[in-house]
Amino acid sequence: MTAPLLHCENLHVRFRTQDGEVLAVNGVDFEVRRGDCVGIVGESGSGKSQTAMALLGLLADNGVSSGSVRFRRKEILNAPAEQLNRIRGSRVAMIFQDPMSALTPFMRIGRQLCEVLQEHTAMSRREITARVMEVLEIVQIPEPKRRFEMYPHQLSGGQRQRVMIAQALLCKPDLLIADEPTTALDLTIQAQILDFFKSLKKRTTIVIITHDLGVVAGLCNRVVVMYAGRIVEQGPIEEIFMGPQHPYTRALLAAVPRPDWDPDKPLPMIGGQPPLATRLPKGCSFAPRCAHAVDRCRQETPELRGRQHLKACHLDLPQ
Amino acid sequence: MSRTLLRVENLKVYFPTRTEGGIRRRYVPLKAVDDVSFTVAEGETVGIVGESGCGKSTLARAILQLIKATRGRIVWQGEDLTRLDRKAMNEKRRDLGVVFQDPLSSLNPRMTIGNIIAEPLRRFRSELSREDINAAVLATMQDVGLNREFLNRYPHEFSGGQCQRVSIARAMILRPKLVICDEPVSALDVSTRTQTINLLKGLQRKHGISIIFISHDLSVVRIVCTRIIVMYLGHFVEIADRDTLFGSPSHPYSQALLSAIPVPDLHSQDDGKRVILEGELPSPIEPPSGCVFRTRCPIATNYCIKREPVLAPRENGARVACHHV
Amino acid sequence: MSGPAAMGYRGGDGDAVGELQGRSLWNDAVARFRRHRAAMASLWVLGVITVLAVLVPEFWPNSLDEVNWDYIQSPPTTENLLWFGTDVNGRDMFSRTFYGARISLTIGVLTTLVALIVGVLYGAIAGYRGGPAGDIMMRVVDVLYSLPTLFFIIILVTIFGNNFLLIFICIGAVEWLTLARIVRGQTLSIKEKEYVESARAAGLSTPTILLKYIIPNAIGPVIVYVTLLIPINIIVESYLSFLGLGVQEPFTSWGRLISQGANEIGTAPWLLVIPAAFLVVTLFCFNFIGDGLRDSLDPKEHTR
Numbered sequence: 001m002t003a004p005l006l007h008c009e010n011l012h013v014r015f016r017t018q019d020g021e022v023l024a025v026n027g028v029d030f031e032v033r034r035g036d037c038v039g040i041v042g043e044s045g046s047g048k049s050q051t052a053m054a055l056l057g058l059l060a061d062n063g064v065s066s067g068s069v070r071f072r073r074k075e076i077l078n079a080p081a082e083q084l085n086r087i088r089g090s091r092v093a094m095i096f097q098d099p100m101s102a103l104t105p106f107m108r109i110g111r112q113l114c115e116v117l118q119e120h121t122a123m124s125r126r127e128i129t130a131r132v133m134e135v136l137e138i139v140q141i142p143e144p145k146r147r148f149e150m151y152p153h154q155l156s157g158g159q160r161q162r163v164m165i166a167q168a169l170l171c172k173p174d175l176l177i178a179d180e181p182t183t184a185l186d187l188t189i190q191a192q193i194l195d196f197f198k199s200l201k202k203r204t205t206i207v208i209i210t211h212d213l214g215v216v217a218g219l220c221n222r223v224v225v226m227y228a229g230r231i232v233e234q235g236p237i238e239e240i241f242m243g244p245q246h247p248y249t250r251a252l253l254a255a256v257p258r259p260d261w262d263p264d265k266p267l268p269m270i271g272g273q274p275p276l277a278t279r280l281p282k283g284c285s286f287a288p289r290c291a292h293a294v295d296r297c298r299q300e301t302p303e304l305r306g307r308q309h310l311k312a313c314h315l316d317l318p319q
Numbered sequence: 320m321s322r323t324l325l326r327v328e329n330l331k332v333y334f335p336t337r338t339e340g341g342i343r344r345r346y347v348p349l350k351a352v353d354d355v356s357f358t359v360a361e362g363e364t365v366g367i368v369g370e371s372g373c374g375k376s377t378l379a380r381a382i383l384q385l386i387k388a389t390r391g392r393i394v395w396q397g398e399d400l401t402r403l404d405r406k407a408m409n410e411k412r413r414d415l416g417v418v419f420q421d422p423l424s425s426l427n428p429r430m431t432i433g434n435i436i437a438e439p440l441r442r443f444r445s446e447l448s449r450e451d452i453n454a455a456v457l458a459t460m461q462d463v464g465l466n467r468e469f470l471n472r473y474p475h476e477f478s479g480g481q482c483q484r485v486s487i488a489r490a491m492i493l494r495p496k497l498v499i500c501d502e503p504v505s506a507l508d509v510s511t512r513t514q515t516i517n518l519l520k521g522l523q524r525k526h527g528i529s530i531i532f533i534s535h536d537l538s539v540v541r542i543v544c545t546r547i548i549v550m551y552l553g554h555f556v557e558i559a560d561r562d563t564l565f566g567s568p569s570h571p572y573s574q575a576l577l578s579a580i581p582v583p584d585l586h587s588q589d590d591g592k593r594v595i596l597e598g599e600l601p602s603p604i605e606p607p608s609g610c611v612f613r614t615r616c617p618i619a620t621n622y623c624i625k626r627e628p629v630l631a632p633r634e635n636g637a638r639v640a641c642h643h644v
Numbered sequence: 645m646s647g648p649a650a651m652g653y654r655g656g657d658g659d660a661v662g663e664l665q666g667r668s669l670w671n672d673a674v675a676r677f678r679r680h681r682a683a684m685a686s687l688w689v690l691g692v693i694t695v696l697a698v699l700v701p702e703f704w705p706n707s708l709d710e711v712n713w714d715y716i717q718s719p720p721t722t723e724n725l726l727w728f729g730t731d732v733n734g735r736d737m738f739s740r741t742f743y744g745a746r747i748s749l750t751i752g753v754l755t756t757l758v759a760l761i762v763g764v765l766y767g768a769i770a771g772y773r774g775g776p777a778g779d780i781m782m783r784v785v786d787v788l789y790s791l792p793t794l795f796f797i798i799i800l801v802t803i804f805g806n807n808f809l810l811i812f813i814c815i816g817a818v819e820w821l822t823l824a825r826i827v828r829g830q831t832l833s834i835k836e837k838e839y840v841e842s843a844r845a846a847g848l849s850t851p852t853i854l855l856k857y858i859i860p861n862a863i864g865p866v867i868v869y870v871t872l873l874i875p876i877n878i879i880v881e882s883y884l885s886f887l888g889l890g891v892q893e894p895f896t897s898w899g900r901l902i903s904q905g906a907n908e909i910g911t912a913p914w915l916l917v918i919p920a921a922f923l924v925v926t927l928f929c930f931n932f933i934g935d936g937l938r939d940s941l942d943p944k945e946h947t948r
Contacts (some may be wrong), residue, residue, distance in 0.1 A: 043508035044479075074501035142598070156599045187535055188596045188615075191579035195595055211508060214581025241585050255513040256583050257538040263561065266520065267542060275476045289510075305549035383845050413848035419838040428669055428840045429860040439846045473668050489842070 002071055004031035005175060005205055006055070011067040011077070013050045013059065013229075022277040024050040024063075026229035029304065032175065037206045039216035039237075041252075042226035045274055048209050051226070052177050056094060057084045072174070090120040093168035097180035099160035103152040109163055110148035116170050135166045138203075140196060158189035165196075169203070176200070179209045192217065212249030213256060217241065225249050227274055228285035245311040248286045284314070292317060324496055325359040325382070330391035332374070332381045336604060348606050351377040353553040354391070359497065364523060364530045366544030366561075368537055368576065374553040375533045379501045382531070383417060384408050386412055396496075398406050413443045416490030416528075420502035422482035426474040433470040434486045436460065443493060455492060463488045463518060480511025484518065491522060497529045504539060516542055538580050541565055549573045552603055552611040555630060559637035569639040571616050572596075610642070618643050649809035657813050683936025686929035693926060697745035706736035708743045709894035717912050729914045731904065740896050741919055747897040748923070750811050752878040755911050756870055758816025759877075761821025764866060768854050770824065771831025782828060793818050794883060801889045811890060819873055826869060830862035837861075864941040871934035875927040882923070898923045 013025035025047040032038050042048040054065040057079065069077040076087060088094070096102045104112060113132045117123055123131065136144035141164040152160060161181060168176055181197070182190040197219055200206065210216060216223055216237070224234040225246065233246040244250045254268040261267070272289040275281055281288055287297040296314050304312040324616045333348035352374040353389065359365050367375045380386040382393055390409040393400040395411060403411065407544060426435055436456045447455070459469050474482055483503060483554055490498050504512045520543060521532055532543050540547055547564050549557040549572060557570040568574045575594045598615045601607055610628050613619040620643070628640040677683060701708060712718075716734040720727055728737035770781035788796075800814040834840060835858065843853050882888040882899025891897045898919050905916030 041511060108416070109439070147325075158599055186600070187537075187579045188370060188575055189599060190581070191595050194581070195593075212581055213509075213583035217581065217583045217585055238585065241583065252509055253583055255509050257513075257542050258582060258584065259541075259565065259580070261542070263542045266517045269517060271512040271514070273480060273511065274508070282594040380841075385841055385844055409847035409849075415845065417842060417845045419842065421838055425838040425842055427843075427857050427861070428855070438843070438848070442847055475669065486842070488696060489846075532852075 002034075005034045005036075005072065006032040006207075007068075007070040008051075008055065008297055009068040009070075011051060011054060011065065011069065013047065013054045013063055013065045015060070015307070016062045016064075020092065020278055023280065024229055024277055025054065025065075026280075027067075028226075028229075029102055030224050030234060032207055034174070034205055036042045036222055037201050037208065037220045038205065038222045038224060039220035040209045040224045040226060041211065041213055043274060045228070045277065046226040047229040047277075048211075048226050052179055052207070052209055053096070053246055056088055056092060056163075057081075057175070058094075086120075089116060089173075090171040091173055091245065092175045092177065093171070093173040095161075095164050095168050095176065095178040095181050097183050099164045100152065100185070101143060102164055103160065105152055107151070108148070109150050112171075113163070113167055113170060116167055120171050127147070131170065134168075135169050136163075138169060139166045141166070157185055158192060161185060161189075161193055162196075165200075169200075173204060175205045175207065177207045177209070178309070181208065182215060183210070184210070213253060225252070228280060229277065230285065230312060231304055231310075232286065233309075234304075234309045235306070245309065245317065246286075246313050247290050247292050247315075247317065250317075260306055284312075296309065321361045321363070322359050324361050324363075324396060326356075326392075326394040327358070327382065328356050328392040328394065330355050330378070330381060330393065331389045332377050333389040334384060347604055348389075350553050350606060351603060351604075352381060354557050355550075355553075356391075357548060357555070357558065359529050359531060361496070361531055362545040363546065364532060366535045366540035366547040367550055368529065368535065368540050368547060369550035370535055372552075372603065373550045374603070375550050376501050378550075379417075379499050379531065379533055383412075383415060383499060389429060413439075413493055414496040416493070416495040416498035417487045418483070418490050418498065418500045418503045421506055422479040422486065423474060425486050426482055428474055431471050431473055432460075432465070432477075432485055435474070435485060436492055438488060439493050454486075459488045459492045462491070462512075462522065478511070480508050480514060483507060483511075483515050487515075487518065487522070489530075491526070494526055495528060497531065499531045499533070500532045502535070503532075505534065505536060512539070519543060536580075537576055538582075539574045547574065552601065552606055554611050555640065556612060557637060557639045558630065559635075559639075563635050563637050567635060569633055569635070569637050569644045570612075570641050571618055571644070572612050610640075612641075648702065656877050673937075673940045677936050680936035680939060682932040686932040686936075689925065690929045690933075693745055693795045693922070694749060696742050697749055700739060700742035701746060703738045704736070705746050708896065709735060711735060715907070718724060719912070720914055720918075720932070728918050729912070731915055732908060732912070735894075737915065737918060740901060741922060744896045744898045744901050744919060745922060745926075747891055747895065748878050748881060748899065749926075750816070751881045751897070752874040755812040755815040755819065755877040755881075756873045758813060759819035759823055759847075760866070760870055762816065763820035764863075766820065767824035767827025768831050768858050768862065772835055772850070772854060772858060773827040774832070774835075778828075778832050782825075785824050788818075789821050793880070797884065798887070798889060801884065810879065812877075815877050819877060819880075823866060823869065823873075826865055827859075827862050830865065831858050833945060834858055834861050868934050868938045868941065871937060875930045877915075878923070878926065 008031065009029050009084065011025055011028040012023070015024055028051055040048045040051065050059070050126065055058050059065060065077060065308050067077060068075060071087065071092065076084065110132060114128050117128045126226060133144055133148070136147065141147050141159060141162050147159070181192050185193060194215060197206070208215070208220065220237050222234065223237050223240040225232050225248065227242070227248050233240065233244065233249045240249060241253070244253055251270040254301065255270060257267060270289050275285055275313040281299045283300055284302050287293040292315055294315070300314065302312045302314050304310050330352055331354055332352040333350055335346045336349045337346060355378065367378065369375045377386060381388045388401050400408060400411065433456055436459060437452050439456060440452050457470070460467055460469070465481065465484050465488065474485065503519070504515050506513060518541060519530070530543070532540060534540050541561060545561055547559060547561055548555055550568060551572050557564065557573045564573060567579070568577050575596045578594045596615045601614055609613050609625050610619070610623040613623040616623065622642055626642070628642050630638040630640045632638050706712070712730055712734040716730065717732050718730045720729040728741055730737055731740070766781065770778040796818055797814050800817070801810065804810050840853065840857050843857050878898070881890055881897060882902060885897050885899035886903040891900055901919035902923065903915060905919060908915050
């Protein structure tokens with residue numbers, strides 16, 4: 001078997017705040033193989049975004065990461081800035097939730113895109129322009145020639161997100177990390193972008209971070225479910241959706257109103273609130289909200305176990 | 320048939336906007352809500368669905384008289400709210416509750432949870448003693464599933480879901496006749512979202528209040544509401560009962576919205592059946608001529624450019640604004 | 645699941661362990677302020693100066709206007725408790741310095757209070773009303789701003805005469821302008837917040853909304869500015885005294901002491917150095933406290 005493209009082992013992320021240390025990511029292991037499309041799913045505060053930020057060394061100043069992240073067999077966690085800069089933007093690209101904040105407002109779209117290539121390649125000016133136009137066409141932006149001359153505020157949210165994706169694709173990255181790429185968009189625009197992501201799968205390996213299981217369903221081939229800084233379950237998409245093992249995954253899947261749910265019945269739901277990262281409960285973090293929890297769950301933190309389909313739960317729930 | 324509580328007639332809300340560029344500035348109206356009419360009966364739950372910028376939040380604020388209506392009538396129990404002066408309008412607010420989208424920013428960060436929930440009581444039931452108010456607040460907190468220990472704590476200490484419960488408690492404490500919920504769950508996580516939906520439905524049934532539920536998420540609206548209005552660029556394009564809309568959506572925009580819901584189900588993602596709209600929402604400053612949806616409509620014809628469709632009843636009971644269905 | 649009954653609270657909540665009384669944003673800020681060393685030290689120093697300013701003029705054996713014939717213009721000495729020396733008229737500088745502290749601090753605090761009340765109310769009303777009325781209110785501020793401050797105060801003092809009470813009304817009448825601008829800016833952003841909309845939708849009156857919803861949330865930057873305004877006002881009083889428009893003999897203030905000391909700088913430097921040192925230390929203290937408050941009230945720290 002070949003080595004995975006990205007291998008993340010025992011990743012921890014801590015933040016020092018006024019109120020004490022916050023453990024945002026607590027021992028995360030996963031790998032991404034070439035050609036995969038991996039979905040990292042979790043609610044806010046589950047540590048999914050911080051995991052992505054830590055991978056690329058983009059944590060806030062008060063954040064510290066430890067563990068190991070290997071990209072193409074090379075250790076990149078806490079690597080020197082020079083090495084990371086070479087990787088970021090060319091080999092690994094990232095797309096953020098808010099496209100406006102990631103584009104410079106005073107620069108024309110075309111120039112912003114060209115600059116990325118000037119930084120990372122030795123292409124001539126003509127080649128660069130040609131490549132930028134090519135990518136703008138790949139992301140299916142209407143009238144790419146006109147957009148090239150525009151400023152970010154002149155574009156709509158959906159178009160800005162497409163420009164962001166174009167920027168990410170410029171250097172033909174091996175890995176594309178998308179953090180909530182559709183959350184800020186309207187439903188019909190979200191459908192457009194998701195549809196586009198499906199065609200993108202052929203070009204590159206994708207890690208998509210989202211709170212929306214619906215986004216993952218039609219897109220990914222592997223799913224990682226996170227809760228309170230840990231992975232609670234991961235596996236091939238069919239197994240996660242058809243036979244979820246962890247009670248949290250099950251509850252999460254059941255909590256989304258489906259088109260065939262009888263609207264007069266109350267929705268099945270998870271009681272209580274997610275724990276604060278400063279006050280994690282002892283044992284399994286989900287135990288206080290879990291309908292199946294037993295004494296062992298409140299004492300012992302479950303390990304992530306399994307071969308293809310992994311779960312972090314002491315119990316073996318019936319299907 | 321129960322009595323009509325609220326009747327909105329030909330409501331228009333325009334905002335003056337300055338056009339860009341040039342030395343001479345012109346003021347052009349932004350037609351946020353353009354000529355809409357609907358009714359809400361006692362105990363009814365009406366959903367208003369549309370994407371951002373379609374005017375649904377403006378409509379909510381206009382009904383509450385937080386934004387002045389440009390034209391049209393808002394008849395509340397037989398009285399036109401647009402004609403009332405400030406003082407008379409403020410008295411009417413006793414029966415009108417509201418829950419906004421952002422859970423944290425809807426609560427005054429300098430007030431305790433207890434004081435926030437008690438505020439409407441202090442305003443409208445000033446005869447109540449301190450103990451009575453306290454008892455009512457605690458009862459309401461229990462109603463919405465808030466621990467009574469939270470009484471003296473502050474909003475920033477809570478998660479989004481709990482803050483939204485506080486907003487709901489504040490909106491419900493006077494037992495209003497109508498509660499307007501503007502995207503009450505879109506800022507919440509999946510697990511707290513279902514809690515909040517179930518809570519709203521439970522309270523609605525228990526107290527028989529009417530709800531106008533505004534959301535961009537059709538799957539949520541379907542659970543909460545019995546009648547649904549689909550809005551696009553300031554216009555109503557379809558009004559239908561829940562089962563009619565979800566069973567057989569008539570307007571092409573309703574169809575597209577319905578198929579755009581991301582469902583966590585491997586088999587429903589069949590690409591053949593999905594309707595994916597081209598293009599983006601046009602600017603409400605320069606809306607398309609004729610039918611506002613025609614620029615993105617898969618079945619638009621020349622006729623749609625010339626004439627604006629009006630809401631007309633269909634066989635299945637829905638009212639649809641489209642020339643071609 | 646059994647309907648609404650089942651959706652209540654399910655105990656196991658990470659939050660809310662024990663703590664019955666919530667921590668308000670103020671409590672948080674106070675806790676953070678306590679960790680700010682320079683600000684806490686400044687608070688102590690100011691406290692000591694204030695206590696001395698209250699006690700010394702009352703209980704010190706040498707009064708501020710008593711002439712010590714044996715010690716005319718004496719340098720600081722331990723004899724006769726003349727620790728800070730005496731001035732050209734043989735009056736005890738220790739007593740005079742702390743009497744000056746009393747006047748200067750009183751004027752600093754009271755003028756700032758006047759400016760605070762006027763500025764905050766004016767700014768909040770102008771911002772909340774908005775529209776043409778709010779614009780006119782702010783244009784008035786702009787016009788007043790364009791008058792040179794000192795010039796304006798001198799005019800007021802010459803018209804209304806030289807009176808302790810008037811001095812701080814005059815200074816306050818000028819210094820509220822910046823506060824009004826700060827508060828208006830804050831109000832403009834706060835009034836768009838959904839909690840203000842909720843308050844309007846709940847039928848609350850405008851004064852209630854201003855006092856309970858707008859002002860408490862706008863006050864953070866104001867408090868920081870106020871700690872900087874107090875020393876400014878102490879200095880303005882010094883100018884006025886220097887020009888002979890402030891406090892009259894035999895009473896005194898730091899500004900007056902410094903102006904008199906400046907005349908004797910060649911022969912009796914302690915007359916200038918001692919009050920000037922106290923003024924400088926006080927100004928530093930207020931600045932450090934302002935820094936500490938700004939850090940502890942920084943809204944970025946409050947997000948979870």
